[in-house]
Each structure stands twice: as C-alpha cells, then as structure tokens.
Amino acid sequence: MGRAEKEQLNRTLSQHLNTIHEILEVLDQNPPSTVEKVSWEDVIQMGNQVSKQATIVGMIWSGERVEARVIEENMTAYFNMLQSFLLLSHGSMVGAGPTLSSCVHASVKQVVDSSFKLMKESVSLYGAVNKDWKSSIPQLAGAVWEACSALKKTPAANVTAIGRAVTQVAVTMKDVLREMKELKPATDPTEDEAEAEIEPHDDETSSDSDLGNDLSPEEMKVAELAIDAVSETLVVMKELIRTITGLLKRENPNDSSLVDSLEKLLKMCQGIGEQIDELGACLYPPQEVSTIKTIVEKMSSLADDMKAELQSLGGNLEAFIQACDCLKSSLRRLDSAVDCPTTVDLENRVQKIDLNN
Template identity: 55%
Template structure:
C-alpha cells in the first residue's frame, strides 16, 4: 500500500505540472479527474481489506481510464463544456414537447365543458401518477409553450454553430497560449452556461399556472446574452453570416414569445374580471 501512495504522489505532481497554461475550464476538468482517482484510492481505509481490495483495484482502474478521456487542450475542454450545456438544453426541449393541452378545450359543448370543470375541481386520487400532474395546458398556455419551444430550438442552433466554430479553432491554439484568445472562449462558455440556466428557468415556468413575469425576465436576460455572445464571436471570427442568421432567428422567436405572453396575460386578466361576483 505504501508503494501505491508513493506512486499516487508522483502521479499528482506530474498531473499538476501539466496544467501550466491551462485555463479555468481545462484546469477544472483535470482536477475533477484527479479527484476521482484519489477518492477511489481512499477506499483502502476499509476495515474489511480482504473484501475491499478487489473492488478498490477495479474502482481505481476505472478512474484512471476516465482520466485518459480528460481534455488535453483549453479549446477541447471549452468545447466539451458547451456540449454539456447543449445536452441539458435538449433535455429541457424534450420536456417542453411533453406538455399537452387540457382534455376539455373550446371545441367541446358547454355541458361537456362543465363536466370537465367539475372533474378538475375534484381532489386528485392519491394513486395517480405524479408525472401526469400539472402537464395539461389551457389553449392560451399551449400557445406560449409552442413559442417557447421555438426559442429553445433556435438556442440549440446557435450552440451548434458555436461548437463547430470552436472545433475549427483547434489548430490555432498554442501550447502556452492563455491570452485573450482563450479568455474570449472562456467568456463564451460562461455566456452559454448562463443561457442554459435561463432556458431551464423558462422550461420550469411553463407548467400551469405559467409564471409570466419570470418568463419575461428570462427573455430579457437571453437578449443581453445573445448580444454579448455576438460581440465575442465577432472578435474571434470576425463578421460571420453563418452565426448571424441563427442569432436573428432566436431574436425573432424571442419577440414572438414576448408577444404571446402579452396576449396570454391579457386573456388571464379578462378571465379574472369575468369571474368577479358583483354584490
């Protein structure tokens, strides 16, 4: 075991020396992989050593194998970070597409509509599936969800162009380059991560009753993020129609969603007024 820890110490020293010139994202990736190796190795403190050693060896071996997949350059690490955000946004998009309209809509007759309203007012069965609760949207809410889906789809288009652009920059990175070139990429990653958080916020607010003010706030943030992303991309790649087009598409879908939110808010106010009982 002493031999193992001596080897581990030498391994850590070598690994840390390899992070010279690494940016925040690459350093974080390397440290995360190193931590996994160290944490798995600490399983040697188990009381039942005879049982734990085979499991320990396997766990450390897997951690070391995962270490081989750690990014070796700043651009690769940043590209993977953007890919992870894209995967998260795809999950939000999938959940949005699972939203569905209420079973009783404007096309049913009044009697059936009253029946649906009475059923909706009854307590839910304790045995009902939680996954089916709160997914049914009114026609107005469904329109908002459809516009939000367009926003998320256009966000993914921007990420796709960004990732391809970063792949094209791989040949430009120098081993010791941690200058403005890498700093700009790091800033782009941070902006993409913040964009992903705003998309998460919109997705969470689509469930009824929809949180219109929160969605509007997220839209304003996304507008600012896209402006900042476009500035950074312009400094890195120069003016590019390939990137300008998806940005304009996203701005257009943001305006359409904002318009739908105003309509939905007006409809909600009118419904509340109609339900006021005059005494």
C-alpha cells in the same frame, strides 16, 4: 507482536497520507507560466504505473498470509508513484483556464480517493482472516484501475475542455425541451368523464400523469413559442460548438486571450441554460408572465453578448450570426405572446369597468 506491527503500519500510512494532502494543496494553485508544461500523455503513462501498483496490491493479498513488512514496502512504493503522478498532473496545468483545471482536478481526485481507500483497507485488514480480503481488496484495486483509465478521457487542452462543457449545457437544454414538449392543452371535461368510465384509474396516478396537461389555448400558445425559442437556442449552441472546434486548428489554441474569451462564452452559455431551465418551470399553469418576459430579455441580451465575443475572435461566423438572429426573432414572438391579454384578462377588465360604473 501483531498489534505492534499494525500500529507501525498505521503510522506509516498516516505519514504518507499527510504528504499527499500537502501536495494536493499545491495542486489547488495553477503553476506559473514560466514552468515547463507537462504533456497530458505523460500524466496518463504515470497513471498506468499507479494502476499497475494497485494490481500488485491485489496480488499481494491473494495469498493465505500477508506479512506487515510486505504491506509497508508496497505502501511506500505506491505512494511514491502517486506523488509522481500528482506532480506531473500539476505540471500539466500550465496555462490551464478554470474549465480545464476543474477537469484535471476532478480526474486526479478520483485517482487519489480510490488510492486512499485501497491503502487504508490494506492496512485495516492486516491480521484479518483470508475471507475478509478476498472480496474487498480486488474491488478497491479495480476502482483505482478505473480511475486511472478515465484519465484518457480527460481533456488535454483548454479548447477541448470548454467545448465539452458547452456540449453538456446543450444536453441539459435538450432535456428541458423534451419536458416542454410533454405539455398538453386542457381536455374537454366530458371527454375525461367518458374516458374514466371506460378505463378507471386511481387518483394518485391520474394527478401525476395529468401534470402539465391543463394549459389553456393561450397558455399552450406561449408554451409552443417557448419550445421554438429553445429549439433555436440549440441551433445557436450547435454553431458555437462548431466554431470552438474550428479554433482547435489555430496555431496556438491555448493562447491566454483566446482562453479568456472562450471561458466568457461558456459562462454566457451556462447563463442561457439557467434561463431555459427557469422558463421550463414557468410554463406550467398558472404561467408566470412577468418572469417569462424577464427570461426573454436576459436570453436576448446573452445572445448579443455571445455574438460580440465571438466577433472579437474573428473567423467565419455567418452561420452563428444567422442562428442568433433566428433565436432573437423567436424570443420576440414569445415576448409578444405573453403581452397579449387572454380571454380571462379581458373578462376581468370588463367586470372592473361594470363595477366602477
């Protein structure tokens, strides 16, 4: 009898899972603009209902014995709730751009994944001894609660989602800047020997700690100018975020043309972020001069593109334009620095002249 009941539970679970997967395929496509948009608050409220249903699952398994009928009834109620949650989530994506859609999909996926784990475990544990479910079921129900609670932090508008994405790019830039500031010039060999005699240490620790500490004076100058350029880029990002925040006050911040422009700006920011990440890697000796020059050129071009895109949106852009001008000035100084021949380069050229003579 117990085996037949478990097989029935597995069939029921499989049917529900297939239905949810079909709905998820629909969610991959944004709804047409003609569909009435669902408020994200409604999605959050339905998420609360899913969370409560998960709590009920935990309560069901708190007893000494759980009947198959109770599990099946609860499973059906749970998946009906989950379907409603998914349909409302889909309705909330009317007019959503790629960034907002990505945020919604990520939040929904957390709820679905945690729900699947809870329901699969609930069926799997049917017929098991009490101690097996005492720890797993409450933990999985808690994961659903956390996923549903996280819906409150999901952006409800395109401008908000894009603003957060730009902020995340800026955070990554700060990490690269911090690593750049750890670069140090090469020390006098005699000082290293004296330090080693006073405080001996193993070779492995020494090689790790000295990484990036052997820049020549010329290379250190390039690193310092690169640090200035990244610092100026962060000012540009700050002004961009401030400008995007101001766009929230517009009558229709979800206007499709505005969203398209903001998505373009985000891609430009991400492009600059990628260049800065590469720049950080190029500063370790031997410095890759040609790559640095290419990076400078790309960053300058992207800064111009960002300025042009923002100007098309209108508004007070004086602070942003000033930040862009400062960035371009710092990039020109960096470009000039890598153009300057180092002492080693001059010595090599002199040697070639002597050989030719």
